[in-house]
Amino acid sequence: MANTERTKHAITMDAVNKWYDDFQVLQDISLTVDHGEKLVICGPSGSGKSTVVRLLAGLETHQKGTIHVYDQPVDAQGRGDIGMVFQQFNLFPHLSVLDNLTLGPMRALGMPKLEARDRAMAYLERVRIPEQADKRPGQLSGGQQQRVAIARSLCMEPKLMLFDEPTSALDPEMIAEVLDVMEDLASDGMTMICVTHEMGFARRVADRVAFMDQGEIVEIAPPEIAFTAPKSARFAQFLDKILKH
Amino acid sequence: MIRTRLTLAILSLFALAACSAAPGIWGWYVIDPSTSSGWTNVKFLFRGFSSTIQISVLAAVASIIIGLIVALPAFAQNRWLRLPNRIYVEFVRAIPLLPMLFWVFYGLPVVLRSMGITLNIDPFWGAVITLALSDSAFTAEIFRSGIQAVPRGQAEAAQTIGLSRAQAMRYVILPQAVRRILPPLANQFIYIVKMSAFASVIGMEELTRRANELVVTEYRPLEIYTLLILEYLVLVLIISAGVRWLERKMNADESR
Secondary structure (H helix, E strand, O other), X not given: OXXXXXXXXXXXXXXXXXXXXXXXXXXXXXXXXXXXXXXXXXXXXXXXXXXXXHHHOOOOOOOEEEEEEOOEEHHHOOOOOEEEEOOOOOOOOOOOHHHHHHHHHHHHXXXXXXXXXXXXXXXXXXXXXXXXXXXXXXXXXXXXXXXXXXXXXXXXXXXXXXEEOOOOOOXXXXXXXXXXXXXXXXXXXXXXXXXXXXXXXXXXXXXXXXXXXXXXXXXXXXXXXXXXXXXXXXXXXXXXXXXXX | OHHHHHHHXXXXXXXXXXXXXXXOOOOHHHHOOOOHHHHHHHHHHHOHHHHHHHHHHHHHHXXXXXXXXXXXXXXXXXXXXXXXXXXHHHHHHHOOHHHHHHHHHHHHHHHHHHOOOOOOOOHHHHHHHHHHHHHHHHHHHHHHHHHHOOOHHHHHHHHHOXXXXXXXXXXXXXXXXXXXXXXXXXXXHHHHHHHHHHHHHHOOOOHHHHHHHHHHHHOOHHHHHHHHHXXXXXXXXXXXXXHHHHHHHHHHHHHO
């Protein structure tokens, strides 16, 4: 459930607009996310849902509106404060799993090597693959790679974790192991924004589900309401397609 | 791979020997190491190796340094900052090697003198400078494409774990780009070795110049130029063996 003890929001997006040349990808996105809240964003492809998390991660810029994460603009965040997990994992193929994890703490935080290793091993335990520490990412399955990617972000001890379709590139039998790790993380109180079509995950974990279409947030509601009584026809249609199979 | 190349080299030598059996065409005596005059000639020709190798190595190193400097602006966000890179590459790439060699050897000292710098460029440095400049446009393109071939997601992931742009380049992008850069860079080295033959026209005593000089005195162009080609073949085979070794080593590293 949303953390209501503190008044300050984790994320505040106010009338954010973004264009690629003449094409408007985001239209007046306004959104607040509380501390410890789990927000799932879904919607058809091209709806702008990835763009929202990429903006929060500082990977894209917008033209109008304001974004604040913990009362600070995105480009004023501390190093690695906003963790991001990508659809394609984006692990560093030339480094071992352990080196993938220690790179951020050592170079961005200046942490001594041994301390960084301890931290990395702790998070590998957390994602349940400590035995893969010395392997290269290319030797792991997709599910294992994505769990390493999650651990790599956690090593920076971020205030906020963003997930951009983390299971979309995975074979079906590997989706569960990644979702398990994410649920575990969620139960720990991490503030999470997750772009996903895994509606079962959304039902179990999300405090709210946002439905985006054509650059707008069409609807945002707790999953038990959103899934059973969608207000808009677009969301109802979308759910119908997603849940059919 | 090396064994195949060696076999090819030996086979071509046998082919030459077979040709020499054809009466009246060949006069191998001119470079026959078993006779004293032949041996003197061979030694004269082989002494060209050191200049050819020195010119090539120095030019290659300079070309890599210039190429890296030229490639860097290509990664600027601003297109006007990228412009110097494009101008240099397009301009230098368009100049044929021989005219450039003449310009550097005969023209550059005049330009320098007008700027109050008295510097005589000898054939050796004339060749090194020309080869380095000419090759640097290609080296710059190799660096640029090698770095740009690393998927965007790598830089993005580096950013989200807090690395600065410079750190991302140093620890994430360059180590991956090197695998794509080294093989074509080594191929450019082969190109430099072969093009160093042009240094002969400004009087550099390298392999080709020595062959020319011997042809003038011995009047046996067929044999001497055949040996000259074999001399370059040996150099190139050694380099390409090195390239193969590098590629294998890097592939092994990748899958380790």
